[in-house]
Amino acid sequence: MGEKIDKGWLIEIATDEGAKWLQHDFRFKADPHNAIRFSRKSDAEAVMAWGLGGIECVATEHTWSDK
Secondary structure (H helix, E strand, O other): OOOOEEEEEEEEEEEOOEEEEEEOOOOEEOOHHHEOOEOOHHHHHHHHHHOOOOOOOEEEEEEEEOO
16 A cells, blocks of 8 residues: 545744644644644634734645555
8 A cells, every 4th residue: 555645724923933733722832743724724714814913924735654
């Protein structure tokens, strides 16, 4: 059986320590594996438009492998 690849969109900010991603507790942390994953870019952008306290962020596409 082949490698399973999952794709999703994360909400990302740039910090002095590097990139951080929006987690389920609505805090930005450095672990992309525990970030909220959106299946469509438009869904991530809708959350960003809804409001994240004026934080400048961007929707970025990510992939995860089961290997």
